Amino acid sequence: MEQDHKSYPIGFAFIDAEGVAEVSAAHSIAAAPTLIYFKGGKEVDRVDGYKPSDIERKLTQHSFDIATTAPPASTGIKEDLNTRLKKLIESHRLMLFMKGSPDNPKCDRMFYIIHFTCFTFYVFGFSKQMVGLLNDINADFGSFDILSNEEVRQGLKTYSNWPTFPQLYLDGELIGGLDVFREEMQDSDFVAKLPKKQANDLNSRLKSLINSHKLMLFMKGDRHQPQCGFSRQIIELLNGAGADYGTFDILKDEEVRQGLKTYSNWPTYPQLYLNGELLGGLDVVRAEMADEGFVSSLPKRS
Incomplete structure (x- = not known):
């Protein structure tokens, strides 16, 4: 997570549960790892155990909560950026905003998960996995490297109300990220309507x-x-x-x-x-x- 911490407007702290047993007891830690989400000094959510999809979903959810309180950008600048984003999204029927390129996807995010005795690192190459899924069905898609343009990277989060990457769009509409797309792939009708390479x-x-x-x-x-x-x-x-x-x-x-x-x-x-x-x-x-x-x-x- 530290690798792309700016993608989430959330602060992170890591605790050795065994080294500070009193903290573990105070927060009823019963599994390793446990992630607790605080807002205003109070616990608002938690994930007990190693559950990547829950971690990502709740990070996204609470990022939304914080992002909605951010001050709005200048209207004129926002309109110009939105026009550019719309053109990028509609430049291909199936459009992927990712880190890197299909030939050289970059590692997206690193979660630092706490064990009782040490820190453990779990790496998820979300962009690489997304490209792999698209290639598996011979999908014909365009891509944009968000690492090459910070304005697009940050603007797209607000434009589509989706704070993480990769983001996949079909016919100008957001499908979602990796987890959403993986679920949609179970639907043969959805797969059939995706544009395919000849x-x-x-x-x-x-x-x-x-x-x-x-x-x-x-x-x-x-x-x-x-x-x-x-x-x-x-x-x-x-x-x-x-x-x-x-x-x-x-x-x-x-x-x-x-x-x-x-x-x-x-x-x-x-x-x-x-x-x-x-x-x-x-x-x-x-x-x-x-x-x-x-x-x-x-x-x-x-």
């Missing part, structure tokens, strides 16, 4: 990428800086065989990363293709490298 367009792009080199490797990172052990090992195998190959960094394009899993019915990376056909991942390539006929069929560096 599968044929994506498949054409994937086919073009696969065939851009006779031997093509889809990996994490590139041949000079592999970003995982599997990618590094397959690079070593190909280099050891003197192979001439192209590479594509799936970490830089989430659409390709997710689409290729379905296109080739192969859920993991790296993926190696020869003459437009999938060979497989690291284990398959390692086994094939024991076959001299296979090695001789690979294009070689001149």
